[in-house]
Amino acid sequence: MTRIMVDASRRVSKSTGQYFWAFKLEFEYAELCLSLFLAFRPASRPFKLLLAVILRARSFTRLASWTQYPGMPISQLKMGGKDELPLNSKPYPVLILPTEIVVEIFLHFLPVYPLCPPLVGIESPTTLSQIYHDWREIALATPALWRAISFFNGGCSFERQVAISNTWIRRSHPLPLSLRSVAPTRDSLDAIVPHFLPHRERWEYLCMHGVDTLTAFDGPMPLLRHLDLYVRTPRTAVITFNTAPLLHSVALIYTSANIVGLPWAQVTTLRLTGPFMSSVCVSILRQTSNLVHCELQTLAYEAAAPDVTLLRLESLKLTVNRLDEHPLQKALILPALRRLTLIEYDANLKSVPSLEMFLEKAGCARLEELHIKTSTPVLGLGAAYRTAFPSIPLFNFLY
The missing domain is CATH 3.80.10 (Leucine-rich repeat, LRR (right-handed beta-alpha superhelix))
Known part of the structure; x- marks a missing residue:
């Protein structure tokens, strides 16, 4: 039975201070699902490191060679010499997993919804679209990977965050959205709100910290379940959320209850x-x-x-x-x-x-x-x- 062995070591580069993670996994195709779903907890670090190792292999062609020469450092494998094995020479278990299993693996890679992954970096769902072209197609065709969006969590410029978030919103259609924005300044949040508003009917979990007015949020929110608000300066008219029939969880942080009209009778979880x-x-x-x-x-x-x-x-x-x-x-x-x-x-x-x-x-x-x-x-x-x-x-x- 085809076997994959990934064997590497963890070491620290004193010059750069970067950690190079690796680990040892040995499994057969018949055991692959159990290895992923039983041995690893959802979103566990070993599972994420598996994808990180694949990423650092730069391509599945190089990874294929690595499986045949496990003692050789991956950096020494050539891309196109006699040591390289063509991908179609033998089936590798990780490449022939059913699409349904790959989707489940991808979903386990992310924080549990409605928690939001970072927009960029190794723990971003974008990583899953950069490993292998078939996996890219699966990732782009899985709306659940892109439905939780967090702004102002660092890692890239404001303009890039806007571009990434708009892309994720399109990819996640038609699923409900989890949106989180903890703005460092009033102007930055005012600039991001217009990108959210056209999708108000898809809002399910909404966290807005640092808004200066709630006027823009006035309107129906048929899917909204959780609302977390911090109004920086309460200079606004009363905004009602009575058109949110599913709303049951509310958090108000330094926000006057006099400017928010909520369907309190249906709220089951409250934080003031x-x-x-x-x-x-x-x-x-x-x-x-x-x-x-x-x-x-x-x-x-x-x-x-x-x-x-x-x-x-x-x-x-x-x-x-x-x-x-x-x-x-x-x-x-x-x-x-x-x-x-x-x-x-x-x-x-x-x-x-x-x-x-x-x-x-x-x-x-x-x-x-x-x-x-x-x-x-x-x-x-x-x-x-x-x-x-x-x-x-x-x-x-x-x-």
């Missing part, structure tokens, strides 16, 4: 990060009747807050200055809560009875996990927490 007033948090929470997971960072608050009942909330991450002074301590009713993470910047020994009061008011009889983190070490605080909550199965205390 920034100096949100407790009154704003309460106003939002009272509309999120189906909330299951929630993260709140509320460092500014008023004297009191009305009760908020969230019957379905299972996970809460709460970041405050001091729980005993926060109005949410006596406002939240969470009968289904199973996991609580409390980050308290200015903790003290009063924090323990404050948390006991919080859990009693919330009615957390089903709490299974309690994670507490403080920014200032307080002598005996960790032991006091452990003594106060012995019945909670999983407990962690960090500072």
Whole structure:
């Protein structure tokens, strides 16, 4: 049975500081699928290194010669001499894999959607189109490889990022899109938004950090499931996302809730990060009747807050200055809560009875996990927490 052996070493060039990765794999065609799908986890480094070795072989003709002379450094193999083997002289397993298997391998090469790969570099899907002409055709004909696009992640100029992203958007049609843009400057994001807008009906996961206005985003988004916004300066009219029937996950970072109209009743996952007033948090929470997971960072608050009942909330991450002074301590009713993470910047020994009061008011009889983190070490605080909550199965205390 045809056998491939790739044998190389890992060494470091002191002059350039570059790492040359290699490894040893030996498999038969009958074992190839198991080697790729069982021995390697999706997107694992050994799998990516296999493609990197193929890339550094520069061509499959040179790689073919290398398989016949495994002891010879690949750099010494000639491209066109008597040592070269024609590709059609024998079938190599990696070349005769079914297209369906190659597609699965390519998809495992990328981060799990909706995470975005880099636009350039060895971990970009473009790499998969540069290995072998048949693989290039497969890569270009696989829309799922090009559907997750991240801007401003380094590696190339702004103009090239625009060109690459437009190409990926075309190749990914008609699949939904995951778009992420964390702009270093206001002007750069304003310049990229027009390239996104014509494809608004394909947006599924949208992360926009650094926008100056939301006016351009006003319109139907029938596939949108996740929205992550950071508005740099809230000088904009109220923009509603009520034409997003699938939206269930929302993250607002230093963004005034007064400028965003969202279908809160359908949201199941919510993250509010920034100096949100407790009154704003309460106003939002009272509309999120189906909330299951929630993260709140509320460092500014008023004297009191009305009760908020969230019957379905299972996970809460709460970041405050001091729980005993926060109005949410006596406002939240969470009968289904199973996991609580409390980050308290200015903790003290009063924090323990404050948390006991919080859990009693919330009615957390089903709490299974309690994670507490403080920014200032307080002598005996960790032991006091452990003594106060012995019945909670999983407990962690960090500072």
